[in-house]
Amino acid sequence: MTRRFEDVTLGEQMPTLAKTVTREDVNAYADASGDQNSLHQDDEVARSVGFSGVIAHGMFTMAHLTSCLIGWLGDPTGLTRLRVQFRAPVYMGETIVASGAVRSLDPDTRRAVLDVWVTLERDGRTEFPIRRGEAEVQLA
């Protein structure tokens, strides 16, 4: 059921959604999306452009963030806008964690705007594969 406008508060944080990214995931995403860039499949190619190995598609990480949003919203058709910046690579075996927080609420349209992001831990530091994301959703 779609989350109701009256049940959402400013600053409210979405429950996090975590996923450990495997080579099988990335191959399946390349096949399903049609993005066959070898940067996501061939370690040699990835190293030649300065990465330490194959990286996940940015869009794979964005899709994961979308799953997190839909889980919170309770309605896969209620996402009206999503804008993200990809700011760190995701290597195979790393765990991405999606989350977000309600930034504004519009009682006239019953829509909410959320700040959204995806983090991962690498060498004791928090990296942001997605930072400064913005989502707009239609509440019930």
Add this chain to the structure above:
Amino acid sequence: MNPAREGTWYAPVRFEVREEHVSRFARAVGDDGSFVPPTFVTAPEISAGLAQAVADAELGLDFARVVHSEQEYEWSRPVRVGDVLEVVSQVESIRTKGGHEFLTLRTEIRDADGDLVVVARSSLVVRGNT
């Protein structure tokens, strides 16, 4: 890249939303397959935009050096299985800065009635030699 290609419209692509494709995409992104994942629109977007940009010899995009920097979707309505979409992409901008090249593609996806379904904007970086 060739900056003169800025403003180029690529040929419209017809894209039929098939159940098998949607469930394959849903599995790949970890959804349960009971709905069309909103980012399924990436598949038609790539078929009209990125695929034609990569094949555009005059543009000269080195795909293996391409990294995604920003992405935006604005949905007018959700995509449904059985939709027959018309997808058209334009090279919105080409820039060079600090040894890297920047390409933005804008894609409009409409349904069979000509009504807008989603507008996508994809910003790519072509990494210089490192």
